[in-house]
Amino acid sequence: MIEITIDNKTVEANEGETVLQAALRNGIEIPHFCYHPCLSIAGNCRVCLVKVDGRPKLMPACNQTVAPNMVVETEAPEVQSARAAVMQFIMLNHPGDCGICDKAGECRVQEYQFKYGMAEPISIEPKHHKKKFNYLSERIVLDNERCILCSRCVRFTREVSKSAQLGIVERGSHSYVARLDAQPFDDPYSDNVLGICPTGALLSREFMYKSRVWYLEPVRSVCTRCARGCSVNVWRRKKHWYVRSLGEEKNITAYRISPLENPEINGRWICNTGFDLHKFMARPRAMAPMMAGNTVTVDEASAEANRLLAGATNPAIILSAHASNEELQAFKEKLSPRVQVYTREDYCPAEGEVVEDDLLIRADKNPNSYSVHAMFGQKAFSAAAGHDVVIVWGDQVDYTSLGNAKIIHLTSYAPEQETRADVLLPISTTFERSGTFCNFEGKTNRFEQVFDKPKLVQHASDLFGRL
Amino acid sequence: MKKEYWNKPTMGLWERLYIFEVIRGLCITGGVFFGNMWKWITFRKGALTAYYPEEIRSDYSPNNRGRHILTQRPNGEVQCVSCNMCATVCPAYCIEIQSTANFEDPFHPKAPDRFEIDYSRCIFCGFCVEACPEDAIRMSKDVPNLPGFDRTKMWAPQDLLMNWQPQRNPAKVYPSAQTSTQEVHP
Numbered sequence A: 001m002i003e004i005t006i007d008n009k010t011v012e013a014n015e016g017e018t019v020l021q022a023a024l025r026n027g028i029e030i031p032h033f034c035y036h037p038c039l040s041i042a043g044n045c046r047v048c049l050v051k052v053d054g055r056p057k058l059m060p061a062c063n064q065t066v067a068p069n070m071v072v073e074t075e076a077p078e079v080q081s082a083r084a085a086v087m088q089f090i091m092l093n094h095p096g097d098c099g100i101c102d103k104a105g106e107c108r109v110q111e112y113q114f115k116y117g118m119a120e121p122i123s124i125e126p127k128h129h130k131k132k133f134n135y136l137s138e139r140i141v142l143d144n145e146r147c148i149l150c151s152r153c154v155r156f157t158r159e160v161s162k163s164a165q166l167g168i169v170e171r172g173s174h175s176y177v178a179r180l181d182a183q184p185f186d187d188p189y190s191d192n193v194l195g196i197c198p199t200g201a202l203l204s205r206e207f208m209y210k211s212r213v214w215y216l217e218p219v220r221s222v223c224t225r226c227a228r229g230c231s232v233n234v235w236r237r238k239k240h241w242y243v244r245s246l247g248e249e250k251n252i253t254a255y256r257i258s259p260l261e262n263p264e265i266n267g268r269w270i271c272n273t274g275f276d277l278h279k280f281m282a283r284p285r286a287m288a289p290m291m292a293g294n295t296v297t298v299d300e301a302s303a304e305a306n307r308l309l310a311g312a313t314n315p316a317i318i319l320s321a322h323a324s325n326e327e328l329q330a331f332k333e334k335l336s337p338r339v340q341v342y343t344r345e346d347y348c349p350a351e352g353e354v355v356e357d358d359l360l361i362r363a364d365k366n367p368n369s370y371s372v373h374a375m376f377g378q379k380a381f382s383a384a385a386g387h388d389v390v391i392v393w394g395d396q397v398d399y400t401s402l403g404n405a406k407i408i409h410l411t412s413y414a415p416e417q418e419t420r421a422d423v424l425l426p427i428s429t430t431f432e433r434s435g436t437f438c439n440f441e442g443k444t445n446r447f448e449q450v451f452d453k454p455k456l457v458q459h460a461s462d463l464f465g466r467l
Numbered sequence B: 001m002k003k004e005y006w007n008k009p010t011m012g013l014w015e016r017l018y019i020f021e022v023i024r025g026l027c028i029t030g031g032v033f034f035g036n037m038w039k040w041i042t043f044r045k046g047a048l049t050a051y052y053p054e055e056i057r058s059d060y061s062p063n064n065r066g067r068h069i070l071t072q073r074p075n076g077e078v079q080c081v082s083c084n085m086c087a088t089v090c091p092a093y094c095i096e097i098q099s100t101a102n103f104e105d106p107f108h109p110k111a112p113d114r115f116e117i118d119y120s121r122c123i124f125c126g127f128c129v130e131a132c133p134e135d136a137i138r139m140s141k142d143v144p145n146l147p148g149f150d151r152t153k154m155w156a157p158q159d160l161l162m163n164w165q166p167q168r169n170p171a172k173v174y175p176s177a178q179t180s181t182q183e184v185h186p
């Protein structure tokens, strides 16, 4: 521990830490573009300049290691004027087209320009124009004009995702970020650069112009696409900003997914599959209970399911690895003594998908296999065991593997095949309930309800009480 | 108990006889009614009543904040860049905009494909006009002629906002030459 003084406040800093890190940890704000806690220090933006006692010049806080009895000033007049000058420089060729920039509202350039910049540009030269919309990949569009060359994205692909696909080419004010060969930017973690880019240079093509960000709010959730179970934010429309004429469905749409920092599980990153979670959740749903292909009421369907179960001599259930811990608990209390329990992997790796790597992605493509196996063991269903009634929980069900048993199917999504289920009961998705999952290491992660469930859809935990 | 009122009725015998005063009242309203009717029969404007919505007053002040106009670029496309400033500032939350992207045109990559104003909610404050950075939305003195019984039918869509009839002032005065210099990277 080293004691240093920042703005007349004595703070404790760790050995080897930089001034910026010590300040941020102690709630003192120093502006920074290029510094990112997970990346190496680049020290190229210079907006973090601070006054260090005894140094003739201002020092970049992000690149200045703490020393005992250091005295730092972050609001001295010369620091303020240096910041304003740095903002002038950064804005020199910046288009400032916030009105049509998707980053507006969560943009660091905007924020610092308001807080620390001068009101008017002092340059009388016309701005340089660069190419505005470059398709880096199917997913990302790059606006070179808005880029401030902080190199965060470049360092991300070199240090975190290790694909080293991005670089900065050319010199001086002609420099721009580009994919280094003519290939698309197909890094499986590529979308993380959208979040770390401090400007609107890197934008999602999918979210492009869908909504202004201040109309949206994040809700904590968990990605269900693999056993890592990364924490994510699901962005839904604020109640305040619900639309009426443009279509009610816009109010119950997840607009985008962003990583939620969780040092225990995923740090600050998620993979591209996680960024597509809202598309995965938006597949056609099972919206109403069905009996032998006909839509029925909830009561009729549960009565029929009850009748089948009561009459069964050897009933079985195949658990879903998408069930939350709370649902599994409800099942254990209410139903499990009466049925034979089997487990199943709802999702297997799709073709072309990254199966497993050493950063985040896991081979098991289900969020809660850990709890299912911990509570009920691991036992695959076999039609030879002679079960006459089978409850199948989850989607992606291959009915042919179930033999001739009567089927009660609990699913959130419309089945891919023509459904052979005798009773089909729609259940809520992870966006429509809250609960917890245990990831492959057994770490518990909580997700909150994002939307209300449709009327005819039930929560699986309530359903078990009725059966 | 009888309720106490702050003013006591001061009526004499004549008023309390009731019938004569009622007849006197009827004579006043009837006189006005028949006078107006006579003017109407003889093709003169009678009462001050306007037959809304068929009749609209012609004497709105030129500063009146009436219906909105979406201005157009010289090629007839909408000037609006769909920045949502107007929708954000609108205190009545009555502007809804859906945007499209056109990256082929780097000067206007973003434009609305639906721009709708709910006239059942608009309070004609003019904040939207004030907030617009593009002079893309203006208010003309005419009132939006949208009376009806169903508030869901009082939405003015983009097409109407761009082409109200009679058309007034729709084209934005545009700088003649492209003032910024375009440097395309080699």
Ligand code: SF4
Residues within 6 Å of the ligand: A094, A095, A096, A097, A098, A099, A101, A102, A103, A104, A105, A107, A108, A109, A110, A146, A198, A199, A200, A201
């Ligand atoms: S990057 Fe930020 S400052 Fe630049 S146009 Fe976009 S929102 Fe505005």
Ligand code: SF4
Residues within 6 Å of the ligand: A146, A147, A148, A149, A150, A151, A152, A153, A154, A177, A196, A197, A198, A199, A201, A202
């Ligand atoms: S694209 Fe964004 S993150 Fe990359 S260098 Fe430019 S401003 Fe920095």
Ligand code: SF4
Residues within 6 Å of the ligand: B086, B089, B090, B091, B092, B093, B094, B095, B117, B121, B122, B123, B124, B125, B126, B127, B128, B129
């Ligand atoms: S005039 Fe006022 S209430 Fe009407 S649309 Fe504009 S901002 Fe909204």
Ligand code: SF4
Residues within 6 Å of the ligand: B079, B080, B081, B082, B083, B084, B085, B086, B087, B097, B128, B131, B132, B133, B134, B135, B136, B137
């Ligand atoms: S403020 Fe102007 S440019 Fe922006 S969305 Fe409204 S009308 Fe269009």
Ligand code: FES
Residues within 6 Å of the ligand: A031, A032, A033, A034, A035, A042, A043, A044, A045, A046, A047, A048, A049, A060, A061, A062, A063
């Ligand atoms: S944050 Fe220190 S130079 Fe960029």
